[in-house]
Amino acid sequence: MNDTKHIVQSFDEDLQKMRNSIIEMGGLAESQLEAAIRALTDRDSDLAQRTIEADVEIDELEKEIDNMAVRILALRNPVADDLRRVISALKIASLLERVADYSANLAKRVIALNLAPTARPVAAIPRMGELVRHMIHDTLSAYAQGDVDLAFDVWRRDKEVDQLYNSMFRELLTYMMEDPRSITSCTHLIFMAKNIERIGDHMTNIAEIIIYQITGETPKESRPKGDKTSITMIEKED
Secondary structure (H helix, E strand, C coil): CHHHHHHHHHHHHHHHHHHHHHHHHHHHHHHHHHHHHHHHHCCCHHHHHHHHHCHHHHHHHHHHHHHHHHHHHHHHCCCHHHHHHHHHHHHHHHHHHHHHHHHHHHHHHHHHHCCCCCCHHHHHHHHHHHHHHHHHHHHHHHHHHCCHHHHHHHHHHHHHHHHHHHHHHHHHHHHHHHCHHHHHHHHHHHHHHHHHHHHHHHHHHHHHHHHHHHHCCCCCCCCCCCCCHHHCCCCCCC
16 A cells, blocks of 8 residues: 555655646746847847757756656556546657747847848847746646646737738838848848747747647637748839
């Protein structure tokens, strides 16, 4: 009896440790996005470089979570809710690692942008970055608290990010048409906006995983999508 109790307690501790590592990884990913956006607004190449280098820490955390999950699967043979928690952790860690990669890419483009004069439409990027940073924060809260309502709220917010991205995409194309000298800077900004939009997509993916982990079902509604940049055309006025 005592041995059984000990095994159950040890299993719970393993699951809790893996959960804490996911929350830590998510917090670092959120901080990386915030730092990349601040490096852009402050034209701070040193901060951008530190943001790029911080990506290593998140990569290491992903490896640790992978190892923990494999160990749990091999030794504990989890089923039902516990199995969903382990599989969810593996998927979420992989997505958070991609989020950190996108933030590192943002930081690399900040360094490139800082070699050119200030681009006028830079101000649009922080608005989008702040919206997505809140999505990361709320996604982690939903995961930590097992809050399915908050996960659904994050899931629905991706459409707002897509609409902002559409608006920014059109704005940047217009700037390039008006002033061809801005093409290099605006191209970097378009890729930065796309990186942030993809982070929003990953938060939606994680929200779906959290909903499945808690309820055992995926959302029945159609996934909200609003990215129309693939069909956007802008005509130059005479």
